[in-house]
Amino acid sequence: MAPREESLSPLDSFLAPVTPSVRATFTPEQLASLQYTVERRSWRRHTLDIRLSIPVLWFGRFYLVLVGGKDRRMRPRPTSTPIWTPINLLVIGGVTATGCLALLSFTWLIQLDFNFSHLEAYPVVVPFKQDRQAC
Numbered sequence: 001m002a003p004r005e006e007s008l009s010p011l012d013s014f015l016a017p018v019t020p021s022v023r024a025t026f027t028p029e030q031l032a033s034l035q036y037t038v039e040r041r042s043w044r045r046h047t048l049d050i051r052l053s054i055p056v057l058w059f060g061r062f063y064l065v066l067v068g069g070k071d072r073r074m075r076p077r078p079t080s081t082p083i084w085t086p087i088n089l090l091v092i093g094g095v096t097a098t099g100c101l102a103l104l105s106f107t108w109l110i111q112l113d114f115n116f117s118h119l120e121a122y123p124v125v126v127p128f129k130q131d132r133q134a135c
Contacts, residue, residue: 010038045069 008016011034015023026034047069054062 011035014038 011031014034046067048067050064050066052064054064056062
């Protein structure tokens with residue numbers, strides 16, 4: 001029975017997919033450097049951490065991850081992935097449109113008059129009563 005990944009050290013979890021013959025070629029200095037690098041990974045702890053898996057008909061499941069917090073990286077990194085891709089623009093536009101629609105709906109609801117005291121009351125016909133005295 002293989003040990004569970006949660007019980008392994010961070011370095012052992014990182015090296016688990018590496019074949020034993022390749023793992024045996026690492027020098028102690030390389031393993032120490034890998035250990036330092038793996039322990040410094042703090043991507044699992046964020047101030048804001050929202051992870052959703054959404055089933056979508058005919059497309060399977062999609063996932064959405066929103067993480068945020070203090071940038072703890074050593075140096076600034078260049079942007080490796082462009083933000084203005086067609087899918088990103090579609091999502092940003094959809095979120096913006098939904099927000100605008102919600103804001104317009106909210107302002108419309110605020111302007112409605114929910115005071116119904118000005119309406120007149122109309123009598124209701126009760127089919128099994130013959131006259132007003134029977135009511």
